[in-house]
Every structure is written in C-alpha cells, then in structure tokens.
Amino acid sequence: MGNNIQRRRAQRRRSRVVLPYVLMAPAIVLLVGMVYPFAVGAYYSLTSYWLQYPQRFRFVWFDNYIELLEEPLFSQALKFTLGFTLVAVVVQVGLGIAAALFLHGRVPGRSTLRAMMLMPLMIPPVITALMWKIMMASTNAGILNHLLSYIGLGPINWFGATEAAMVSILIIDTWGNLPFVALILLGGLQALPTEPYEAARVDGAGAWDIFRFITLPLLAPFIVLVATFRTMDSLRIFDVIYATTVGGPNDATTNLHIMAYQYSFQWYQLGRGMAQGMVLLLLVVVISYLLMRMWDRAAERTPK
Amino acid sequence: MSTQASARSRLSRSAAIAVGAFILVAWTVFPFLWILLTSLKSPTDIVAVPPTFTFTPTLNNYIALLFGDQSGGGVSTTRPDFPRFFVNSVIISVGAIALSVLVGIPAAYALARFDFPLKGALAFIFMSFRFVPFIVFVVPLYLIYQRVGLHNTHLGLILAYQLISLPFTIWLLRSFFMEIPVEIQEAAAIDGCSWLGVLTRVILPLSLPGLAVTVILGFMFCWNAFNYPLMLAGRNTFPVTVGAIQFISYEQVLWGQMAAATIISALPQLILSLMVQKYIVRGLTMGAVK
Known part of the structure; x- marks a missing residue:
C-alpha cells in the first residue's frame, strides 16, 4: 500500500x-x-563559396574576413552603418523625448494622438519607404519639393545626391520608428513617481531644472532601453534602403546589410557575403551588450 | 497686473500646445493623406506641375490593381498579380502565426512554470535570434529550399517566418503566463487537475487577452516581412510587401497603382493596430516594457 x-x-x-x-x-x-x-x-563565411564556380569551393579559414579589411566598399559600408545608426538613434531618441513630454502634458485629444501615432509604426517598413518615395519624387511633381519651394528651398534630388540620399533614408526611418520611441518613453513618464516633482515644486524649481535633474535621470533606464532597440534595428536596416536607393548613389547608402545582400544575391559570392553578415552580427551583439550593461547600471541607480 | 500676466502665459501655453499638436498630426498623417490622394489620381494628375490637391478622383488605379489594366477598351489586357499577392500574404501570415502559437503555448508554459536544466540556455537561444541579420539565415535557407523544393512555396515561407514569429510568441506568452498567480495554478493542481488541465482550464482562459494580443501582433510582424519573401518566394507566393515594389521597373514607375497598393497593404495593419493599441509597446519590446 x-x-x-x-x-x-x-x-x-x-x-x-x-x-x-x-x-x-x-x-x-x-x-x-x-x-x-x-x-x-x-x-x-569560412569558405570560398561562389555559386557560379562550385568547383572552387574550399575551406579558407578567415581569408574572407581578412580580405574585407582591404575592401574599400567594406570600410565605406562600415562607416555608413555606424554613422547612420549613431545619427538615427540620437535624432529619434531626442525627438522621441520631446514627443513623449508633449503627450505627457495636458494635451486635449491625447488618446487620439496616441492612436494616430501607431499608424506609421505598424505598417510594413517597405510600404513606408514606397510612400515617401512617391512624396520624394525629384521632379517638380514631387510634393515635398513643392512644399519646400514655399520656403525658398530646393528642389532636392532626394535619392540622387549622396548626402540627400542619406538624409532621405534617415527621414523615412525616423517617420516609421519615432512613434515606437515616443510611446515607450511616454509609458516610462507615466510610471515615474510623483514625490520628487512635488518636492521640486515646493522648492520652486523651474521647468528646465525639473526636466534636467528629475525627469531625465528617472527616465534614463527607459531611454537606454529604447536606444538599445533602435540601435539593433538601425545597424541592420535593410527594407527602407532596398526599396529606395538600393545602396546608391555611388554606394553612399550601402550599409553592411545591403553589401552582404549584394555579394550574396547579385554576385553570388556567398562566402564573402556571409563573412560580411557575420561581421554585422558581431557588431550588433557587441554594441547591444554594451548598451544593456548601461541599462543595468541605469536601472540600479534609479531609486525604486 | 498679475492676472493679466498669467492669462498671457496661459494663452502662450495653449498656443504652444496647438503648434505641437499640429506638427505631430501633420508629420504623421500627411504622408497617408498624400498617398491616398495619389491613389485616386489619373496618370496626368500625378505628374502635374505643381502637384495638385484638386482633381477629378478616379478609381482606375484600384480597378487596374484588382481586376487588371482596363485601358485596352474595357477588356482586361493583363492578369492582375496583386489579388494573388494579397491572398499569399494572408495564407503565409495566418499559417505562420498559427504554427507559432501552437508550438509556442506549451513552450512558453514550460519556460514560465517549470525549472529544468537547459532552461536558461533555451531561453537565451530563442532571444538571440533577435540579433541576427536576416542575410545570415536567408542565404543557407535559399540553398536548402532550392534543393528540397520548398522554394516558392507557402509552406517554405511559413517555416522561414518562424524566425520572425516564434521567438516573439514564446517570449510574449511567457511574460503573460508569468503574470498569473502561481496560487491559482496550485489550487487547480490540488483539485486534481493534470498539467494539461491546468494549461487549458486555468492558464489559457486567464491569459486570453494576452493570447489575442500575441496573435494579432505576430500576424502583423509576418504581414510586414519583406526580406525573407524577397529571396525565398517566387511569382506564385510573393506577399504584398514584395509585390508592392514591383511597380517600379526600368521603363517606368506606376505611381498611381503603387499608391493604391500601399494603401491596400497597410489597411489590415491600421485596423488591427487599433484593436491592440494598449499592448503594442509591450509586444514590440517582447515584454521588456509593460
């Protein structure tokens, strides 16, 4: 039993x-x-795999990686990948903080504004890119050039000129992702404790001081978190570039992801393409690891 | 004097709010508005200089998109691809999220409620997919799919889309499951419920809203996917995202039809996003933020 x-x-x-x-x-x-x-x-990534010459397939250890160092396109793509990510994250987080603070204030129709901001966030990025491509037509029929002409600017060759193409991609990416940043930070703002604000008001602190010495430090974990997400995606941005410039003009907007794609699917040099993909992966892992450690520290500092 | 000053500051405050709201609305809504207008324009109105807000609207772009080009005297000269692309998007997205949820529910339950060796490692591997550039997956998948006949098939895409939807589904469901108090589960177990009973009678009913959010957001991610189908799909299986860029060719860009296609491709997303708007931030961060 x-x-x-x-x-x-x-x-x-x-x-x-x-x-x-x-x-x-x-x-x-x-x-x-x-x-x-x-x-x-x-x-x-450790082989000489070239789809058109299968008989040349050999294991080459790190040759593909070493060759990248001598490849001018690689240093260009690396520079654009890192530069674009830095600018995009700074711009989007900066504007995101402004938008979140605005929505956190007593704004009439706030919930409508919030719901409206979801629209760019949820549609396919490639569709976003096509929408802007229509608006950024470089002819006089392009609406953006037309609007700019009212303030005496333009016409801008949005995707045809080197710097303009970079800015265009930044604008498109920002339009699609700013709502994400703003909504996370808005959630953060709404979760902040109220006591420090009451104390500051008693002490007669100004709006800027309150933002600088109370809001910003308290919001820091959310800022780092959202910056981490945006960094990971900006390093790998593909859809928007593919649908607009395909890396041009003169490879100005070719980032590592586009480069790896071109090596793999246009020139069929799969070995090299994969090596570039692995370098990009390494970049994403290292940078997000550093940001996550920053997040840990920011979260520790914040009084619970 | 002081009331006058405070009235003035209140006035400037509401002016600032109005300006801010205007910028926000214009920045967000204008692109949609302009694309909607473009989709209703005839080819001559689209290239009009300067761009025009007043024109005779026409549904020709939508008709061409859905029923084929009618310019050949009312008889359709080309077979339209777009309806097929739309159906493909539905099949692949629904199939992918259905598979993810089916597989993800027990996995998320195990990760939320059991302690077992390898748990940390498994959770870590699932999370780490979030970091990998798609190109590293898609090149080998492309070669494998060519060999085993999954290239240009719905099944092949549904399987590839698991890279998008499965880690997300498991992670988000796990975070919803973990919110259910363990006590409720223990009470059910004492009453003689097996693990299956606990899952189907306690956990799932209690996390039904979470499940709905996961399904809708997962569906949206799959719908938005562009780069996997770009390489792994073919003419028979292209979803709308890949279909929409095909209005750009070397000879011409069919702006009107492209605008109509973007409107139709974005429509399901816009409707669904309103249904889950409270949860979108949480979903996009895989539960890192509530």
Whole structure:
C-alpha cells in the first residue's frame, strides 16, 4: 500500500522532470531548424563559396574576413552603418523625448494622438519607404519639393545626391520608428513617481531644472532601453534602403546589410557575403551588450 | 497686473500646445493623406506641375490593381498579380502565426512554470535570434529550399517566418503566463487537475487577452516581412510587401497603382493596430516594457 503511494510519487516526480522537455519538444524541433541555417551560414563565411564556380569551393579559414579589411566598399559600408545608426538613434531618441513630454502634458485629444501615432509604426517598413518615395519624387511633381519651394528651398534630388540620399533614408526611418520611441518613453513618464516633482515644486524649481535633474535621470533606464532597440534595428536596416536607393548613389547608402545582400544575391559570392553578415552580427551583439550593461547600471541607480 | 500676466502665459501655453499638436498630426498623417490622394489620381494628375490637391478622383488605379489594366477598351489586357499577392500574404501570415502559437503555448508554459536544466540556455537561444541579420539565415535557407523544393512555396515561407514569429510568441506568452498567480495554478493542481488541465482550464482562459494580443501582433510582424519573401518566394507566393515594389521597373514607375497598393497593404495593419493599441509597446519590446 505505502509502496504504491511511493511509486506514484516517484512517477509524478519523473514526469515533473520529463514534462518540460515534452512541452518544449515541438519548439526545439523548430529551433534546430532555425539554428541549422545559421550554422551553415557561419560555415560558409569560412569558405570560398561562389555559386557560379562550385568547383572552387574550399575551406579558407578567415581569408574572407581578412580580405574585407582591404575592401574599400567594406570600410565605406562600415562607416555608413555606424554613422547612420549613431545619427538615427540620437535624432529619434531626442525627438522621441520631446514627443513623449508633449503627450505627457495636458494635451486635449491625447488618446487620439496616441492612436494616430501607431499608424506609421505598424505598417510594413517597405510600404513606408514606397510612400515617401512617391512624396520624394525629384521632379517638380514631387510634393515635398513643392512644399519646400514655399520656403525658398530646393528642389532636392532626394535619392540622387549622396548626402540627400542619406538624409532621405534617415527621414523615412525616423517617420516609421519615432512613434515606437515616443510611446515607450511616454509609458516610462507615466510610471515615474510623483514625490520628487512635488518636492521640486515646493522648492520652486523651474521647468528646465525639473526636466534636467528629475525627469531625465528617472527616465534614463527607459531611454537606454529604447536606444538599445533602435540601435539593433538601425545597424541592420535593410527594407527602407532596398526599396529606395538600393545602396546608391555611388554606394553612399550601402550599409553592411545591403553589401552582404549584394555579394550574396547579385554576385553570388556567398562566402564573402556571409563573412560580411557575420561581421554585422558581431557588431550588433557587441554594441547591444554594451548598451544593456548601461541599462543595468541605469536601472540600479534609479531609486525604486 | 498679475492676472493679466498669467492669462498671457496661459494663452502662450495653449498656443504652444496647438503648434505641437499640429506638427505631430501633420508629420504623421500627411504622408497617408498624400498617398491616398495619389491613389485616386489619373496618370496626368500625378505628374502635374505643381502637384495638385484638386482633381477629378478616379478609381482606375484600384480597378487596374484588382481586376487588371482596363485601358485596352474595357477588356482586361493583363492578369492582375496583386489579388494573388494579397491572398499569399494572408495564407503565409495566418499559417505562420498559427504554427507559432501552437508550438509556442506549451513552450512558453514550460519556460514560465517549470525549472529544468537547459532552461536558461533555451531561453537565451530563442532571444538571440533577435540579433541576427536576416542575410545570415536567408542565404543557407535559399540553398536548402532550392534543393528540397520548398522554394516558392507557402509552406517554405511559413517555416522561414518562424524566425520572425516564434521567438516573439514564446517570449510574449511567457511574460503573460508569468503574470498569473502561481496560487491559482496550485489550487487547480490540488483539485486534481493534470498539467494539461491546468494549461487549458486555468492558464489559457486567464491569459486570453494576452493570447489575442500575441496573435494579432505576430500576424502583423509576418504581414510586414519583406526580406525573407524577397529571396525565398517566387511569382506564385510573393506577399504584398514584395509585390508592392514591383511597380517600379526600368521603363517606368506606376505611381498611381503603387499608391493604391500601399494603401491596400497597410489597411489590415491600421485596423488591427487599433484593436491592440494598449499592448503594442509591450509586444514590440517582447515584454521588456509593460
């Protein structure tokens, strides 16, 4: 009798051990299916795989990576990847803080404004790019050039000139992602404690001092968090560039992702393309790791 | 004197609010408005100089998009691709999120409620997909799909889309499951519920809103996907995102039809996003922010 109970207990304990794996099993199958292509890609980055010359396939260790250092397009793409990310994150977080503070204030129709801001956020980025491409037509029929003409500017060759193309991509990316930044920061603002503000008001602090010495430090964890998300996506931005400039003019807007795509699918040099992809991955991992450590520290400093 | 000053400052405050709101609305809404207008213009109105806000609206772009080009005397000269692209988007997105939810529910339950060796490692691997540039996945997938016949198939795309939807689904469901008090679950277990009973009778009903949010947001991510189908789909399976850029060719850009296509492609997103607006930030950060 007691034996029976013990056996049932042992059975239950065994099922507690096995059960989670049974529950995870289908996901693990798919996981293997996802890790496998990644492993193959990492392996290709160490080979001379060129789709048109399969007989030349050799294992070349880190040759692809070393060759990248001498490739002018690579240093250009690396510069654009990092430069674009830095500018995009600073611009979007800066404007995002402004928009969040604005929406946090007593604005009539705030919930309507919030719902409206979701629209650019949720539509496909490539569709966003096409919408702006229509507006950024460089002919006189382009609405943006027409509007600029009222203030005596333009016409701008939005995607045809080097610097203009970079700015155009920044504008499009900002339009699509500013709502994300603003909404996270707005959520952060709404979660802040009220006591420091009351104390500051008693002390007669000005609006700027309150922002500088209370809001900003308290909001820091949210700012770092949103900057991390935006950094990860800006480093890998692809859709918007592909749908507008495809990396041009003169490779000015070619980032590492576009470069890896071109090597892989236009020139079929899969080995090199994969090496560029792995470099980009390394960049994303290292930079987001640094930002996450910053986040940890910011979250620690914030009094709970 | 002081009341006058405070009245003036109140006035300048509301002026600032009005300006801010105007900038925000114009910046957000104007592109949609302009594309909507463009989609209703005839080819001559589209290239009019200067751009015009007043014109005779026409539905020709939508008709051409949905039923084929009617310019050949009322008889459709080309078979329209766009309706097929739209159906493809629906099939792939629904299929992908259905598979993710089916697989993700038990996995999220295990990650939320059990302690087991490898748990941390598995959770980490699922999260780390968020970092990988798609190109590293898509090149090997392209070669594998060519070999096993999954290239240009709905099934192949549904499987590839798991890279987008599965980690997201597991992570978000896990965060919703973890919110349910363990006590409720324990009470059910004492009453004789098996783990399956706990999952289907306690956890899932209690996290139904979370499940709905996960499904809708996952569907939207799949709908928005562009780069995987760009490489892994073909003419028969292109979704609207890839279909929409095909109005740009070397000879010409069909601005009107492209505008109509962007409106139709964005429409499901705009409707769905209003349904889950409270949860979107949480979904986009995989639960990192509530």
